[in-house]
Amino acid sequence: MARVQRRCARRSCRHVLPSGQRRCPACGGRQVAYVARVRGTDRKEYSRWFTRKIEADRWATTQEGQKQRGNWVSPSAGKKRLDDYANEWLETATYLAPNTRHRYESLLRVHIVPALGPVSVNAIRPSDLRAFVKALTDKGLAPKTVRHAYTLLVGILGTAVEDGLIATVPKPARGRGQRRILPPVPLAKHNYKNHEEIARLATTEPLAPIYGALVYLGAYGALRYGEMAGLRADHVGILQRKVEIVETIDAGEPKWGSSGTIPLPGFVAEELSRHLEEYPPGPDGLVFTAPGGGALRYENFYRRAWIPAVRAAGVAPMTPHDLRHTAVALAIADGAHPREIQELCRHSSFNTTMTIYGGLFPDLAEKLARRLDRKARAAARVAADAAPIRGHGGATVIRLASRKR
Numbered sequence: 001m002a003r004v005q006r007r008c009a010r011r012s013c014r015h016v017l018p019s020g021q022r023r024c025p026a027c028g029g030r031q032v033a034y035v036a037r038v039r040g041t042d043r044k045e046y047s048r049w050f051t052r053k054i055e056a057d058r059w060a061t062t063q064e065g066q067k068q069r070g071n072w073v074s075p076s077a078g079k080k081r082l083d084d085y086a087n088e089w090l091e092t093a094t095y096l097a098p099n100t101r102h103r104y105e106s107l108l109r110v111h112i113v114p115a116l117g118p119v120s121v122n123a124i125r126p127s128d129l130r131a132f133v134k135a136l137t138d139k140g141l142a143p144k145t146v147r148h149a150y151t152l153l154v155g156i157l158g159t160a161v162e163d164g165l166i167a168t169v170p171k172p173a174r175g176r177g178q179r180r181i182l183p184p185v186p187l188a189k190h191n192y193k194n195h196e197e198i199a200r201l202a203t204t205e206p207l208a209p210i211y212g213a214l215v216y217l218g219a220y221g222a223l224r225y226g227e228m229a230g231l232r233a234d235h236v237g238i239l240q241r242k243v244e245i246v247e248t249i250d251a252g253e254p255k256w257g258s259s260g261t262i263p264l265p266g267f268v269a270e271e272l273s274r275h276l277e278e279y280p281p282g283p284d285g286l287v288f289t290a291p292g293g294g295a296l297r298y299e300n301f302y303r304r305a306w307i308p309a310v311r312a313a314g315v316a317p318m319t320p321h322d323l324r325h326t327a328v329a330l331a332i333a334d335g336a337h338p339r340e341i342q343e344l345c346r347h348s349s350f351n352t353t354m355t356i357y358g359g360l361f362p363d364l365a366e367k368l369a370r371r372l373d374r375k376a377r378a379a380a381r382v383a384a385d386a387a388p389i390r391g392h393g394g395a396t397v398i399r400l401a402s403r404k405r
Contacts, residue, residue: 002060009033078122078165143183192329207309213275218323
């Protein structure tokens with residue numbers, strides 16, 4: 001059982017003070033401290049000093065409660081610094097894609113380590129996380145960046161729970177009446193293009209002629225840039241008018257595991273066929289490569305080919321990912337159902353599709369209401385024509401349906 005002792009606060013003394021006695025009988029000091037002691041599940045005794053008895057009692061009660069619930073953690077287990085533990089966590093996270101790993105390294109180096117790096121893992125409190133979010137927000141960082149940094153920090157602390165360094169993740173409570181600590185992320189304003197603008201962009205140098213098929217593939221197949229840059233000739237079916245998405249440029253799985261087969265319009269398949277004839281794939285089999293060969297890296301492609309072509313084509317500024325949004329917009333304008341858009345985007349959740357592109361369906365309910373109105377009126381007319389009519393004397397007259405001549 002945990003116990004709390006009243007002792008002299010002088011480090012050179014630490015003599016036990018009897019209850020009610022104000023002066024230390026050994027050194028004569030008047031300063032009092034309280035030491036809480038608890039025996040852990042490992043049969044070792046742990047202690048912590050406090051200046052107030054209520055704090056010592058609270059700590060001792062917490063330790064005993066954790067022992068009863070079976071989630072007790074040694075108070076000395078989480079003394080490792082956060083920056084050291086975060087580096088170990090990143091080294092063992094072999095499942096991360098290269099781009100994700102690079103983003104995590106940047107968030108740790110720029111935001112998390114400068115703020116909480118020297119702090120022990122078991123010393124981090126919910127107030128520290130609130131202060132961390134506030135500091136990033138006050139710097140003027142984008143809400144999405146703040147959320148990414150906070151999520152990464154909470155994820156690292158969650159692994160610390162699994163490793164037995166801390167009992168729970170010190171996330172700030174979100175009870176009734178408490179505000180969320182993370183800033184809201186505004187909905188992104190996508191840049192949609194029409195068919196004419198896509199054709200003009202695909203035929204404008206320096207995108208044309210080597211990357212014209214890439215523009216059409218993104219604008220009508222809804223592929224992400226990493227999926228197009230990582231597309232190999234073995235995964236292109238010209239006759240079947242399909243492409244298989246199995247990897248990205250970094251040889252990793254597509255985002256959210258959205259692998260699959262993408263049907264293509266015949267025009268896009270013909271453009272891909274023409275591209276493969278003029279620019280045969282190299283030993284790596286990549287369909288789209290850099291001018292000198294090798295993988296088509298986003299930074300080089302965006303700076304050397306994309307931006308000059310967008311300016312020369314006279315279209316509003318856009319990114320390669322806007323081709324994917326354009327594919328969705330063109331499909332919706334052609335009458336595609338939301339479920340078809342989900343399949344086109346390869347979203348695992350229908351809610352994701354509607355969250356991103358729901359604004360493109362403003363008249364969906366109105367169209368549904370008009371269709372139901374037409375069917376309801378037609379059914380009402382048929383019922384009215386077939387209804388019996390009461391004649392004089394109680395006779396029933398049946399109205400015969402008229403034949404069309």
